[in-house]
Structures are given as structure tokens and as C-alpha cells.
Amino acid sequence: MRQKESPMLSALLYTLVAISLFLTVRILSTPSTIGLSQNSTTSVSANLTNTKKIEDxxxxxxxxxxxxxxxxxxxxxxxxxxxxxxxxxxxxxxxxxxxxxxxxxxxxxxxxxxxxxxxxxxxxxxxxxxxxxxxxxxxxxxxxxxxxxxxxxxxxxxxxxxxxxxxxxxxxxxxxxxxxxxxxxxxxxxxxxxxxxxxxxxxxxxxxxEAITIQKLVYLVEKPSNSYFIDLLFKDTTDLKDNGNDEFVSYSDNISELSIHKETGQLSYYRNILDAEELPDYRLIRDSFHEIKMLDNWTNPFYFYGFDEGTDNVYYRRYVNGYPIFGEVDYGLTRIHMSGSSMTELQFLTQVIQTPLTNRREDVTLLSGTDLLAALDAGGYSSQEIQMIALGYDWTFSEESNRLVNLTPKWFIQIDGSWKSLDQWIGGTETEADDSGL
Structure with a gap:
């Protein structure tokens, strides 16, 4: 006796066939990204994006x-x-x-x-x-x-x-x-x-x-996949050359080159631009913002940090809790060189802080303003030589894992255009517990 086919079963079978055909078409039509994958040992988040607003x-x-x-x-x-x-x-x-x-x-x-x-x-x-x-x-x-x-x-x-x-x-x-x-x-x-x-x-x-106490912070860090930056910085990825080595991920085409340090995530990019039009400074700065607003995924405050009229370099800096980020390698700084309305050079850190490890916080007490200026004067730096002083965080990668970053509060001083911590300028320590007697 012939068994009658259930209408519900038929509908289910047709639906599964349709889904299978759709997925097959998607797989065949999606370009391969082999060779453009993340090579760093840091964690990856596909949704780690943050478009910045000019008013912020x-x-x-x-x-x-x-x-x-x-x-x-x-x-x-x-x-x-x-x-x-x-x-x-x-x-x-x-x-x-x-x-x-x-x-x-x-x-x-x-x-x-x-x-x-x-x-x-x-x-x-x-x-x-x-x-x-x-x-x-x-x-x-x-x-x-x-x-x-x-x-x-x-x-x-x-x-x-x-x-x-x-x-x-x-x-x-x-x-x-x-x-x-x-x-x-x-x-x-x-x-x-x-x-x-x-x-x-x-x-x-x-x-x-008075002396000021701020907590040292420890964070887990993440970065988008390398393909995220490749897709944004190269219009056509079909003819990219892979120049990578043990230290860097690196790709280039006929007019531009991208490299990302595998351990730190520091990105450097160069593009050859000819015959750029002359623009007023505010236009260069505004256009530089439109270049960086989607590339840098820093979710904490991020501020314009100056323009060099001699080089056409535009600077931005990352902040945490209202304090700027510096470092022996200045991981908090983003540098963009503009030629007309186009970006020709870019340097910034692709890694961003995501998850705070609150159980690792510890208080750090820094010198008062009077003691800070006295320490600088004793080290041979008068206030008239000092361009700027900022209380900020020193970004260092943890020795136990490159997925951890330490943000240590320190005094940073700008002299002759160079930002260094107090202990770098005078070879001492910045806390009140210093043996110098400050």
C-alpha cells in the first residue's frame, strides 16, 4: 500500500533544499581571505569597531x-x-x-x-x-x-x-x-x-x-583582524604582495605599503601621492580626521593633539579616565601625514583596551606640583625650558602575556618637542617615596 506524503514534511524538505542552495552560492561568491588573517597572538574581535565623531x-x-x-x-x-x-x-x-x-x-x-x-x-x-x-x-x-x-x-x-x-x-x-x-x-x-x-x-x-594618588590599571587588550585594516587601506586586494616576516605582517601594492608589528600591533602605512592640491590647515586637519575615524577603534576618549605646519603631520592621542596615554614607545599617539586632502603616512597602535582586571589595581602616589618642579630644576630643567607637563599613563605590555597591558600613572614632561616621563628626564622616580628626599 502506497504511503501518503505529509504536506508538512514536503514543505520542510523544500525549505532545507533552498537553504542549502543559498549557502552554496554564498560560499562560492565570497572572496578568499587566505593570507590576510590575524597573525598576532593577541585576541581578536570581529565586531571591534568604533566610528569617531568630530565633536568628540x-x-x-x-x-x-x-x-x-x-x-x-x-x-x-x-x-x-x-x-x-x-x-x-x-x-x-x-x-x-x-x-x-x-x-x-x-x-x-x-x-x-x-x-x-x-x-x-x-x-x-x-x-x-x-x-x-x-x-x-x-x-x-x-x-x-x-x-x-x-x-x-x-x-x-x-x-x-x-x-x-x-x-x-x-x-x-x-x-x-x-x-x-x-x-x-x-x-x-x-x-x-x-x-x-x-x-x-x-x-x-x-x-x-598636593601629592596626587591615581590607580595603576591593568587591561586585557584586543585588536581587529589584520584583514580589517587591509580592506580599509587598500582599494583592491587582488594583487597584494605578501612581504611578511617573523616580526611583521606586511602587504603592498604599486603605490602603498602596510606593516603591523605582530607582537605590539603597531601599524605603519605609506601611500605615494603625486600633485596634491594646497589646502588650508583646517582642511588638512579635518580630512585627517575622516581618514582615522574608522581605522582606530579606541572606545575611550580620543582627542586632537596638534598640527605641525612644517611637516603637515596631524596628531591625535588616546585618553583613559581623563588622562593621556604615553610610553617609552608612544603607544598613545596617532600620527597622520597629509598631502592635500589625502593621507600619505599613518602610524598608530591597533590594540585597544577592552576588559579591566579590577583585582590588579593598585594606588600610585605622585609628586605635588611644587615637588615636581623642584625635581626638574634639580635635574637641570627650568620651567622656562618646559613646554608642557601632563599627568598621564605609561602604556607597557605585561611580561606575563602580550594580551595584558599595564597603565601606570606618571608625570610626563615635554621639552624640545619630546615627551618623556620624569624618571626618563632625570633618572629618578616619580613617587613621594623617592630616596631623593622630595
Missing amino acids: VFAPIRMIVHTDKRIYLTQTPEIMKSVNELLSENLLDGIEDVSTYTQEEFDALILTPTQLEIRFAEGVPLELLSRYFTNLQEDYYDDTIDRIILNSKEEDPVYLLNDETKQVFTVARPDNVLQPLVDLYEGQKDAYMEVESYESESAISYLPK
Whole structure:
């Protein structure tokens, strides 16, 4: 007797056949990525991507509150995010006036009591801060500012300062712009530390009045697969040459070359560009951001860190908990060389911190500002030689595994354009427990 076929069984069989055919077509139509796979021993995450926003990268990094007698500073990321948002909401009109101050006038303006000071890591072109304005005049697009000052007199303008040129731009103050910023101090005073001003080579800066304790951090690190960077940096991967060796993953075509250090994940890229058009600085900087915004997958704050007019190099730096990352090898720095609107060179670390190992944290106490300057002076470095001082993290890979990174808080000092830790400059130690007696 012939068995009657079940309609449900037939439908199931047809569905399975359709799925099988679909998967076969997908497999045959997908290009092979053999040879472009991850060669590093660090962990890999296929979804480790983070597209950056221009308003987060060209943003202030600290706020300083000048009271009638004392000065307080914060660089807490959550507070600075609110500062950035408030400046974007309370829009300024166009530039009303610009003056060049003497050094004494410039310093006096910065240190005026009862005012707020908002600082950027480096001078930012005004065009890249145009979100703060209703109508920024094009004549000022290429001018840069390092800080914004709002004093307690509501009738006074907003001051935009350039530390290098001593130019001061003035803008009419919007209504009710000061109080929301003051509230960020009044409501979270424990996020601010008392600081004292000091005069560096170019401008007034601030150091903590007392010794400061910050935790050393340990993280697991990850990086996207090498094919992720290959796909973004090469338009056509069919004719790539594999130049890799025991130390580097390396690929090239007729006009460009990519190498990634297998152990550290440091990426270097070069592209040959001919006959690039001349562009204003702000355009070079903006275009460099569009080159890096998808390549670097750092999920913590990432800020513009300067532009070299002589070389057309644009710099960005990684931050953690409001502090910049440095190192004997400067793993926190991203360098992009622009030729016109195109990137010709790129260097940055592909590895990113993902998972904190909280049980490995430990407190590190660093010198106060006074003791730090005394240590530098004893080592032969006067404040007039110092370009900048930053409290930051020293990135080092753990000896027990290249999947672990140590972030150790240290004082870093820039002299003659070079960033080094205090112990590198003077050969000592940075903690209060130093035998030097500081």
C-alpha cells in the first residue's frame, strides 16, 4: 500500500533544499581571505569597531575654576562631555574683535579671579569648533584657540585665547551660558583638585597643590583582524604582495605599503601621492580626521593633539579616565601625514583596551606640583625650558602575556618637542617615596 506524503514534511524538505542552495552560492561568491588573517597572538574581535565623531575628538579636555583665592581643576570625562555639550547648545555669535596681548597682559587675563577657563589639549582651528557658533566668519576658520574664558561679569564677552600668538578673540556672551557651567563645579566639587599655576615656555598651566594618588590599571587588550585594516587601506586586494616576516605582517601594492608589528600591533602605512592640491590647515586637519575615524577603534576618549605646519603631520592621542596615554614607545599617539586632502603616512597602535582586571589595581602616589618642579630644576630643567607637563599613563605590555597591558600613572614632561616621563628626564622616580628626599 502506497504511503501518503505529509504536506508538512514536503514543505520542510523544500525549505532545507533552498537553504542549502543559498549557502552554496554564498560560499562560492565570497572572496578568499587566505593570507590576510590575524597573525598576532593577541585576541581578536570581529565586531571591534568604533566610528569617531568630530565633536568628540575636537573637544576640551579640562575645566579650571578660578575662585577669588584658589584654583580648582577637573578633567573628568563625564564633566567635560557636559561642558562640550553646553558650549554647543549656547551658541556664540561671530567674532567681534581680535587683539594681540603682551605676555604680561595675556597671563593676567588667564589668572583673573572668579572666572571659568576651558582648555583644549592643543590649539584647535576655529572652523572645527564652528558648532559653538551661529555664524563664524570664514576669515577666522584657520585661526586656532587653546582656551576659552568666561569671567563672572555677565556683561563681559567670551574670550578665546591662542597661547602661541597671544591673540585674544572676543565674542558677545550668550544669555545664561555661565551658570550651567558653574553648576558642573558646584554639584561635583569632589571631582576637582586644587591646583597652582606655573609658567611654562609658552603659557600658564596648572599642577596639583598636593601629592596626587591615581590607580595603576591593568587591561586585557584586543585588536581587529589584520584583514580589517587591509580592506580599509587598500582599494583592491587582488594583487597584494605578501612581504611578511617573523616580526611583521606586511602587504603592498604599486603605490602603498602596510606593516603591523605582530607582537605590539603597531601599524605603519605609506601611500605615494603625486600633485596634491594646497589646502588650508583646517582642511588638512579635518580630512585627517575622516581618514582615522574608522581605522582606530579606541572606545575611550580620543582627542586632537596638534598640527605641525612644517611637516603637515596631524596628531591625535588616546585618553583613559581623563588622562593621556604615553610610553617609552608612544603607544598613545596617532600620527597622520597629509598631502592635500589625502593621507600619505599613518602610524598608530591597533590594540585597544577592552576588559579591566579590577583585582590588579593598585594606588600610585605622585609628586605635588611644587615637588615636581623642584625635581626638574634639580635635574637641570627650568620651567622656562618646559613646554608642557601632563599627568598621564605609561602604556607597557605585561611580561606575563602580550594580551595584558599595564597603565601606570606618571608625570610626563615635554621639552624640545619630546615627551618623556620624569624618571626618563632625570633618572629618578616619580613617587613621594623617592630616596631623593622630595
